[in-house]
Amino acid sequence: MHLTPDIGIWIGGLLTLGIFSFLYGDNPYYKFCEALFIGVSAGHWFVTLFWTVFVAKMIRNVEIGLNTFITQGFSAGMADYMHWSYIFGGILGFLMLLRLFPKIGWISRWSLAFVVGTTSGYYFITYLVSNGLRQIQRTILPLYVHGDFYTTIGNLIIIVGTFCGLTYFFFSKEHKGTFGGLARLGIWFLMITFGASFGYTVMSRMSLLIGRMDYIFGTWLGMLG
Amino acid sequence: MNFYERLMNLDRRWVYLVVGIAVIIPVLNPFRVPVYVTQEVKAIYDCVESLEPGDILFLAIDYDPQAMAEVHPMAKAIMRQCFAKDVKLIISALSQNGPGMAEQLISELSKEFGKKSGIDYCYLGYKPYFSIVILGMGQNFRIPFPTDYYGVPLDSLPMMRGVQNYDDVKVVIDISSGNITDYWIIYGNGRYNVKLAVGVTGVMTANYYPYLASGQIFGLMGGLKGASEYEVLSKQGDRAIKMMSIQTTAHIVIILFIVAGNIGYFMSRKKKIK
Incomplete structure (x- = not known):
């Protein structure tokens, strides 16, 4: 057993x-650890977004845009919209922050509507292409593949499973009789x-x-070879 | 209260204790279990193995430190395999808490293999709003990343000369613990048609099999099991392989608990009916 002298690892272990x-x-x-985790995460998020979005994107670009207006005149400044449009x-x-003031909080909806x-x-x-059309395309399969028993079975399972699964979510008709049977089969697939x-x-x-046990017994307590 | 009723009312802390012991014992006394390689993991290995020295692979390290136990061995094994084959790497880290961790991995392995930043690999680092970054890189890596993680302009890096976008990389492998993978599939593959494989946490794995079946991704590594399979194939590291014995022990205990819980449920229900 070789306890690490690294204070950071000790904090992590505790x-x-x-x-x-x-x-x-x-x-x-537990409450202390939970609050610490949430606080550190929120702080890290805030600092990262402040420097990578607010400063790096907005401040820098607007600064360049304004500089173009000042040094090269109005027409050149207008043409440099890629910068000042930030x-x-x-x-x-800024409008999003107006939610903090109940009387004018409704203005924040403009920003939300835009987003x-x-x-x-x-x-x-x-989404339609990758999660819809491409998936539908792959369920249009041959029911019988000559000389390939396993592919045939696999195709049948995909086709039957997809059809019955969709049947279960069709609520315009009561789940009774053959239709109900298909829906029940759909539940099994689900x-x-x-x-x-x-x-x-x-x-x-x-x-x-x-991973945590490995950290405690290996990295922290040094009990692993 | 008979045995079955007592089983049904078992304090959950006993379950935690037994699972904890089942994990601690093999952690302290490791043993090996056989790892069977699946086709979806082998496809990724074969693809990386088929790359020639000088080819570029884009490795997206899109996970936070809390998912390290599961997916870190994947990234490590792939990076080692690439460095060993002199395949060049472009690396991004689009998860907010991931860049420092990715940097640690890169510096550790680049020292081990004697690789240099800008010549053998280019670490782009982090930029917020991953969907926009993935789209931007499809036009030019320089749009979201004018400089690399260390602040060096991409144009001044020897390996990035003439490298514009995804068209110049052979394959993209996304190692992820969140929905960034969705955007690699939607934008990376859907819009820019990149050859894409993913390594994801166990929780996410089942959700990505439809994309594998549809050919939108050509390979899939799921959780620690996927990582151990990759380590077996690439012979680069054995961290995940070692952990599989612990995983197996824990799974056996959980299965026993599930069986015991079901026996307790059905027997006590039978008694109530009587």
């Missing part, structure tokens, strides 16, 4: 134990999918636990 202490029950040590982003960002409108417009086509997802989730959470 904070890890603090978070784990919640498994026994809520306690002040001011509009700044104004929209929601442009984002949905921009994402519509790309459950198997959720089961696979759950299995991967367990694996993932265990990996994180293993």
Whole structure:
């Protein structure tokens, strides 16, 4: 056992134990670690966004734009819209902050409307292609592939699974008779999918636990070879 | 209260304790379990292996430190494989808490393989709003990243001369713990048609199999298991392989708990019906 002299690793180890202490029950040590984590994360976010967005994008570009106006005149300044147009982003960002003042908070909706409108417009086509059309395309498969038994079975499962899964989400007709049977089969496919997802989730959470144990016993306590 | 009812009312802290012990014992007494390689991981390995010295691979390190245990071995193994084959790397870190961690990995491996920044690899670092960054890089890497992580202009880096956008890289591999992967698929592959493979956390893995089936990604590494498979193939590192024994022990304990919970549920329900 070789305890590390690194103070940072000691802090990490003690904070890890603090978070784990919640498994026994809520306690002040856990509360402290949780609050520290949230505070540090928020602080890190704020500083990073301030320097990489507010300063690096808006301030610098607007500064260049204004400089063009001053040194090269109005026409050249107007032509340099790629720089000074960042001011509009700044104004929209400022309007968002008006939510802090209830009387004029409604103005922040303009910024939100701009963000929601442009984002949905921009994402519509790309999402439609990659998450819609390309996926639909791959379910249009041959029901029988000559000489390839496994592909045939795989194709049948995909086609039947997709059709029955969609049937389950069709609520305009009562789930009875043949239609109800297909919907029930759809539930089975969905459950198997959720089961696979759950299995991967367990694996993932265990990996994180293993990572922390490795940190505590290896990096911190030096008990591993 | 009979045995089954007691089983149903078991304090969850006992479960935590047993799972904790099941993890700690193999951590302190490691053993090996066989790792079977899947086709989706082998596809990534084969692709990297087929690259010639001087080819460029884009490695997107898009995870935060909390996902290190799962996906860090993937990034490490791929980077080692590339450096060993003299494949050049362009590396980005689009997750907000990831750049420092990525830098640590790059400096560790570049020292080990004697690789130099700007000649053998180019670390672009972090820029916010990953979807816009991914789109921007499709036009020119210099739009979102006029300089590399260390502040050196891209044009002054020897390996970046003549390298404009995704057309100049052979393949993009995204190692991720969040929805950045979605944007690599939507914009990277969907819009710019990049040859894309992904390595993701276990939680995310099942969601990306449809993209594998549709050919939008050509390879998929899922969680620690995917990482261990890659380590087996590339023979670069064994951290994930070692962890698989712990993973296996923990899974056996959880399966036993699930079985016990179900027995308790059905038996106590049977008693109630009677």
